[in-house]
Amino acid sequence: MTTHDTDARVRVRRYSGLARINHWVVAISFVLLMLSGAALFYPTFFGLTALFGGGQMTRWLHPWIGVALSVSFLGLFLRFFWANLPEFTDFVWVARIRHVLSGHEEYLPEIGKYNAGQKFVFWSQFVLVSVMLVTGIGLWDQGLAFIDQTFGFVPTIDQRRWAALLHACAAIVAVTILIIHVYAAIWVRGTMSAMLSGVVSGGWAWRHHRKWLRKEVGRRISPAE
Amino acid sequence: MATFQPFDVIRKSASVTSTPEPNRATEVVKLIDTSKCIGCKACQSACLEWNDMRETVGTNVGVYDNPHDLTPNMFTLMRFTEWENPKSGNLEWLIRKDGCMHCEDPGCLKACPAPGAIVQYANGIVDFIHENCIGCGYCVKGCPFNIPRISQVDNKAYKCTLCSDRVAVGQQPACAKACPTHCISFGTKAEMVALSDKRITDLKSRGFDKAGLYNPPGVSGTHVMYVLHHADQPSLYAGLPDNPRISPIVEMWKGVSKYAGMAIVGLSAIAGVVHYMLAGPNRVSKEDEENAEKLAGGKS
Numbered sequence: 446m447t448t449h450d451t452d453a454r455v456r457v458r459r460y461s462g463l464a465r466i467n468h469w470v471v472a473i474s475f476v477l478l479m480l481s482g483a484a485l486f487y488p489t490f491f492g493l494t495a496l497f498g499g500g501q502m503t504r505w506l507h508p509w510i511g512v513a514l515s516v517s518f519l520g521l522f523l524r525f526f527w528a529n530l531p532e533f534t535d536f537v538w539v540a541r542i543r544h545v546l547s548g549h550e551e552y553l554p555e556i557g558k559y560n561a562g563q564k565f566v567f568w569s570q571f572v573l574v575s576v577m578l579v580t581g582i583g584l585w586d587q588g589l590a591f592i593d594q595t596f597g598f599v600p601t602i603d604q605r606r607w608a609a610l611l612h613a614c615a616a617i618v619a620v621t622i623l624i625i626h627v628y629a630a631i632w633v634r635g636t637m638s639a640m641l642s643g644v645v646s647g648g649w650a651w652r653h654h655r656k657w658l659r660k661e662v663g664r665r666i667s668p669a670e
Numbered sequence: 671m672a673t674f675q676p677f678d679v680i681r682k683s684a685s686v687t688s689t690p691e692p693n694r695a696t697e698v699v700k701l702i703d704t705s706k707c708i709g710c711k712a713c714q715s716a717c718l719e720w721n722d723m724r725e726t727v728g729t730n731v732g733v734y735d736n737p738h739d740l741t742p743n744m745f746t747l748m749r750f751t752e753w754e755n756p757k758s759g760n761l762e763w764l765i766r767k768d769g770c771m772h773c774e775d776p777g778c779l780k781a782c783p784a785p786g787a788i789v790q791y792a793n794g795i796v797d798f799i800h801e802n803c804i805g806c807g808y809c810v811k812g813c814p815f816n817i818p819r820i821s822q823v824d825n826k827a828y829k830c831t832l833c834s835d836r837v838a839v840g841q842q843p844a845c846a847k848a849c850p851t852h853c854i855s856f857g858t859k860a861e862m863v864a865l866s867d868k869r870i871t872d873l874k875s876r877g878f879d880k881a882g883l884y885n886p887p888g889v890s891g892t893h894v895m896y897v898l899h900h901a902d903q904p905s906l907y908a909g910l911p912d913n914p915r916i917s918p919i920v921e922m923w924k925g926v927s928k929y930a931g932m933a934i935v936g937l938s939a940i941a942g943v944v945h946y947m948l949a950g951p952n953r954v955s956k957e958d959e960e961n962a963e964k965l966a967g968g969k970s
Binding site for chain 2: 500
């Protein structure tokens with residue numbers, strides 16, 4: 446895809462096939478939720494309901510896609526949990542965010558599998574997906590019927606109003622973080638292949654996640670040829 | 671009775687372009703005089719008849735309210751309250767015909783995301799246009815009076831239409847026509863306010879010195895008004911809100927969160943483009959690859 450890929454003599458496996466499938470299920474659900482959610486959020490975007498078969502279908506589908514996202518996101522969460530625990534270098538990374546943004550990674554400490562920015566995406570999306578799951582059930586007739594049957598809980602109208610407001614706010618923040626996530630993958634060249642083929646070049650790993658590369662080299666190395 | 675040009679729309683849900691305002695037609699009002707209600711439920715029957723709805727037979731739990739709540743079929747409901755008046759020591763039977771108040775500033779319309787699913791006509795009637803309804807239940811959250819109900823049959827919201835179809839041809843609403851005590855009256859806003867004044871004067875002369883008209887200013891007035899014997903305590907009447915208004919939570923949800931949200935998302939996208947133009951792509955250099963090779967080579 447990019448020039449260095451062909452130059453790279455060392456290639457490092459970053460994501461297994463299952464991890465990538467899991468990631469793309471989350472990604473596709475997220476985009477579908479974003480489109481159907483935007484249609485219900487602002488009249489200008491109501492036309493997007495046509496993509497889902499009309500207003501009634503959009504209203505019916507959105508929560509079920511939400512369930513699919515919640516389940517698949519839980520998969521990603523359990524998969525990447527240990528690699529996303531905070532550590533001291535994260536604070537250094539944040540303190541030197543200026544060098545991160547200008548691409549001067551030589552001024553940064555060696556990074557493990559994830560840097561503080563990636564960990565931020567991980568944890569904030571975990572919180573936001575949880576908020577949207579809970580508030581989303583509060584806005585969903587079938588979901589509420591299920592909750593009523595199982596737990597005997599029926600939210601008041603005021604609680605449903607809060608659910609609507611929080612759901613919208615969480616969605617806005619989640620979309621903003623998605624933009625940062627996608628932009629970072631475009632800006633930092635060679636990143637996409639991690640989620641497409643599961644493999645990154647040795648140079649990419651050296652430049653962005655050297656601590657992780659050292660660990661991987663210690664374990665196993667697969668030369669390109 | 672005059673006809674009321676009922677299908678001139680002055681407000682429309684989920685529409686960014688403003689509706690051209692026609693000359694405001696004569697505003698209609700349904701006046702419900704709680705002091706004249708005998709709780710016969712003729713209004714409920716007439717409502718089911720006219721709208722061709724049927725309510726399933728329920729269970730008696732020892733109250734007069736039947737059915738127990740508004741439903742997607744039952745657009746109006748007599749709510750019975752037994753109240754001991756601490757001043758007179760009398761047991762008072764307060765009966766209120768519940769249903770859509772047809773707010774001048776309708777919370778349902780504000781909350782609705784489906785263009786044209788909720789409209790307000792020039793005569794003040796707030797109507798649900800079912801072919802545009804997507805069944806999301808946002809109107810339930812927007813309503814300060816807890817009126818709309820979502821049908822489990824066709825997943826659309828239902829409530830009192832103020833018989834907009836009857837009003838269109840110069841008829842009064844079915845409930846008003848059926849009412850045997852003239853507790854429910856229908857006419858122009860001016861006529862109804864004048865009628866309520868007469869009734870309030872009469873009630874005051876009979877010792878109900880707090881009698882008054884319920885036309886709450888928090889929703890810019892309503893097109894269904896009550897004459898209450900205890901207008902200082904509307905909540906006595908089966909929880910009629912004392913000061914109804916569109917909830918501030920709904921105002922935030924439908925107001926600032928939309929504009930702030932679009933601004934935040936838009937700005938983050940712009941920030942990405944600007945950053946890319948200033949910083950350029952973050953590319954892996956030849957040295958990086960060589961260093962990786964050295965590291966890997968040394969090990970393997």
